[in-house]
């Protein structure tokens with residue numbers, strides 16, 4: 001089948017990029033929108049998850065403006081149970097309505113072409129997807145006014161360059177935060193966006209539970225559950241913190257929240273000062289200081305991703321995010337988790353993340369809970385938690401998890417990560433990521449890959465330990481030569 005260059009196909013929907021669209025929306029804007037496939041796949045899986053968890057019809061809003069690709073995808077994938085409203089760019093209403101017909105969408109959809117602030121201020125929704133061109137921050141007030149209790153909000157910002165701190169004034173103006181181009185800037189960005197989500201929600205007496213975050217080349221997405229009530233608002237606000245960052249060595253730690261001025265000299269985050277150097281310690285943020293992921297929610301998304309046949313590369317990302325959110329301190333535990341993901345998310349087949357060469361892949365080993373129970377966990381409480389959670393998962397054959405179960409599986413991953421290219425031995429090649437993870441785990445620390453950056457390690461070890469690990473691996477390499 002010949003592919004029309006003006007046709008965009010995504011998640012079962014074909015969108016004709018007719019000239020009328022390019023007349024109303026700039027080419028750059030369209031290009032950026034088309035790159036956000038992962039964000040729309042997340043939105044689809046979130047809506048599917050919500051539909052599973054909540055009885056009755058769900059009011060879902062695609063507040064993205066532009067040509068309503070996400071909303072059309074929902075209309076195509078869901079026959080019942082969802083009442084969809086799509087807000088598109090001015091003058092594109094008829095085109096999107098035609099597109100719904102062309103894609104044989106069975107659900108009735110209301111298409112609007114008004115300011116999305118107006119749409120959100122004039123109605124309540126259980127699911128809101130907002131995919132902004134640039135920053136979405138000006139919409140946050142409207143989003144949280146509109147979001148129902150226990151509803152989900154999925155926000156995507158595309159102003160990734162702001163977070164590389166190319167213009168600190170812009171970051172300050174839009175997000176009210178101090179940024180820095182650090183090795184972990186992707187996570188910093190995500191946490192600063194959540195800070196803005198939390199404060200916007202709190203003004204409407206609402207709080208949030210962060211379920212998933214991702215930073216891709218073209219956009220940053222955050223998914224959270226909205227919880228009504230000032231108590232929830234206060235709880236979320238209490239998780240906002242500043243981060244102290246040493247500009248010399250890249251060490252960092254969250255600044256404890258105090259009402260009084262503290263002696264910053266007592267903040268010994270690294271040894272730079274004691275080495276006779278006056279280390280400039282920067283205060284970054286404010287930002288979200290708690291977890292970025294919910295393990296059970298990620299499991300659910302992987303399940304629904306498979307159900308809706310989202311592309312393999314997106315399944316892989318969900319998979320990676322689950323491992324990142326667990327951040328094991330033990331190889332065996334990680335292997336068990338991988339097997340468990342295979343078992344409960346892909347019961348009839350092996351994991352979709354394993355590529356075509358299915359018959360050559362080793363069969364996933366079954367989890368041996370009896371054997372693992374006999375292990376001595378005295379020094380590794382964290383691993384014990386993982387095994388306990390796996391037990392619950394094993395007993396719970398009913399994936400997707402319920403909202404209550406989701407609450408028990410909040411991520412236990414440490415905040416922030418180190419990029420192996422920025423540390424270690426001058427002149428030496430960076431070591432293999434897996435050997436660094438292995439060595440950190442052998443010393444009892446949590447360590448895992450991170451989807452934010454393929455050269456980085458998320459770990460509970462501090463910078464001194466991390467550098468020591470790199471040194472040890474380097475020494476071993478020299479010995480071997």
Ligand SMILES: [Zn+2]
Nearest residue numbers: 246249270272
């Ligand atoms: Zn330092």
